[in-house]
Amino acid sequence: MRRVACWVVTVFSLIIVPMYNLAWAEQTAEPARRQIELATIDYPPLLGDGSRQDLMNEVSDAVFNLLNIEVSYKVYPMARIARSVASNTIDGALGSSDWFYQHDLQHAIYFITFHDLQMNLFYLRQRFPQGLKFSRLEDLSDYSIGYLRGGSLLPLFARAKLQPDLVRNLSQNVQKVYAGRNDMFAAVDIGGWATIRQLYPSEVTKFAISQQGILTISSNLILSQRNADLVPLVEQALQALIDSGEYRRIVEKYYPSPLPPYIDNFIQRPVHSFGSENLSWE
Template sequence: MELVMLIPRICLTFILVILLHSNAYASAPVKIVSVMYPPLTFDNNVPGFGEGMLRDIVTESFNAVGLEAEYELLPMSRNVWSINNHVSEACIGAMQWFRESGDEADVDCIDLVNLSFVAFYKVKHFPDGMNFSNLDDLKEFRFGNVRGSSSQRTLDEAGLTTDLTRNITLNFLKLDADRFDFAVAFRVTGEYLITELFPQRVAEFAFVPKSLLKMPLSMIFRKEKRVLKKGFVEGLNEIVRNGTYYSILERYYGKGRVPEDVVPEPLRNLTGMVSRVK
């Protein structure tokens, strides 16, 4: 008789376990912080693109496991503060921010893309093109960079002269005004901004082929956010396999123009990605 009475209770427990597992990541929108840095992150939806390459990747990854993402774009230093003070649950950015603040031990990251900082210039100043062997070769030139950029430490250590601006758009406007010789930016960012700011004069600008610095951009979680991180990884792997991830990259780089080294090695090895990366 006791066994008969236990059967409904056992069945109910079993059903609850299934429901909990199927909604393992279900919750309110995930609060994510990042910086405004086109075309990686926009503050709204831009026709023909989206909300930014990294925002789109993160949004689709969470959607794949039934989660909604909510974004706030802040200055770099406030990103670190927001994670450290548990205001945001995750950050789209560079681990370098947390290394420099001394908080690297408190966070984990999942690399989303590998990007290169390059030096953009006006062709009229270097009509034969420009290249260099090492950063010492560039000491005679002046560089424009964004205040707080992860690339600034490399420029400082090389002893390069820099003019710091408050945002990346202003950096290219000052390049056009001949305020300095080179504007430092991720390649995808510089190409996007030149097209947007100077649509009739794109041919007047170029970039040095050799990168100043290569850096992964990542989804960063506090270490105690293990369940959320696990769900994100599952979603990211899913959109890599089904082609969504690579289609997002092509939306911003152009079809057939995604550099091979943009895709992090762990993602390159997933089924479905190998055939897309040339």
């Protein structure tokens, strides 16, 4: 009888106890972190694949860290990003809502504004010694302008009947102006200066930027329908970063002091999102 009892105890310890321990461990283990992948473009120091420090990536990382969500980035062409997010085949994107409006895909997704940007024209001082002066884009019809394929300014150029020289990346635009192949190029202010400093660090003063901006655009976190539940959470997290001063600390790493007025204005207003009314889009 004693041997039978010992056998029962042994079986219980070998089978039942491990099963109980496994069930207890499953109940007490922390849930796996939610993961999200965002498509973006390579546009330093504003956007990138996360392998270096870029402004919007840093803000995005801080937001999703507050939400305990693991975020990663992958670089794609602008048009592909717009189609993929709108068709609900990828989680979202980091970039600009303008990419979607020019393809009439704005009804399919959700936008949370992360930042405001100023688009300007860059040129060589020796090419325009008196500065680049224009009152409207149509005034620049006699000049060659470099720009990015799929960029936010394309509808404006089209309305002004201008045909910019379209390239794949900002470095090509800078190099063509430096070589005299284009008269100027259009770019986000911090993006243009960062690329100039990278390519021609000892010749930065040869370049100048137009005093007149072409367009102020918003930079956005764009979420597909399948991540609609994140919209109010991202809004709250971004507002928390702004209220704590962490957002300003991140931005000041990329802009000289004082911050441009459009950045200060953004910080002062409530976090803005749009597109949530399209939840039933199919």
